[in-house]
Amino acid sequence: MKTLIVYYSFEGNTRYAARLLAEKLDAETLELEPVKDYPRGKASKFVFGGAAASFSATPELKPYVCQPEKYDLVILGSPVWASRVAPPMNTFLKSIDLRQSRVAAFACCAGGSTERLFAALEKQVGTLTERASFLNPASHQEAAEKEAARFAAALLHA
Numbered sequence: 001m002k003t004l005i006v007y008y009s010f011e012g013n014t015r016y017a018a019r020l021l022a023e024k025l026d027a028e029t030l031e032l033e034p035v036k037d038y039p040r041g042k043a044s045k046f047v048f049g050g051a052a053a054s055f056s057a058t059p060e061l062k063p064y065v066c067q068p069e070k071y072d073l074v075i076l077g078s079p080v081w082a083s084r085v086a087p088p089m090n091t092f093l094k095s096i097d098l099r100q101s102r103v104a105a106f107a108c109c110a111g112g113s114t115e116r117l118f119a120a121l122e123k124q125v126g127t128l129t130e131r132a133s134f135l136n137p138a139s140h141q142e143a144a145e146k147e148a149a150r151f152a153a154a155l156l157h158a
């Protein structure tokens with residue numbers, strides 16, 4: 001099964017989960033990178049990043065090539081920002097039509113719900129084949145391993 005994982009990561013957790021999944025699914029990865037980074041201060045990141053997510057911002061991304069038709073499965077990964085996807089994923093989804101693709105998704109959070117994020121994704125790409133939720137996986141590695149294994153097995157045996 002040819003698989004592509006498209007993700008954005010601000011602080012490394014989503015990247016960590018993407019790499020775990022890439023190993024398990026033998027998948028290619030595409031990391032989305034905004035041209036202009038978000039502020040990284042303890043408070044400012046929530047103010048600026050949270051506002052950008054709330055307004056469904058579509059920041060400019062560094063150039064990338066993505067041909068979803070070449071894959072059997074596309075997996076989208078994003079941190080939860082203000083209960084939503086992080087804005088770079090909005091930009092990606094606007095630029096690409098995934099309605100003909102089989103799509104799964106995972107989200108990384110710090111304890112909040114991932115439901116709203118998945119519901120918003122489904123509005124854009126149709127029903128998700130499978131979902132995984134990670135709680136700051138880079139610092140909860142054992143739990144992340146379990147969730148990644150569950151998600152990968154579900155996708156491989158679906």
Ligand SMILES: Cc1cc2nc3c(=O)[nH]c(=O)nc-3n(C[C@H](O)[C@H](O)[C@H](O)COP(=O)(O)O)c2cc1C
Pocket residue numbers: 008009010011012013014015045046047048049050078079080081082083084108109110111112113135136137
């Ligand atoms: C701007 C911003 C908003 C966030 N909003 C939420 C939230 O609504 N719920 C939650 O559980 N975590 C929230 N978080 C925490 C991240 O989703 C969580 O730490 C995630 O694992 C980070 O992934 P990353 O390291 O790939 O960026 C927020 C973090 C940032 C920077």
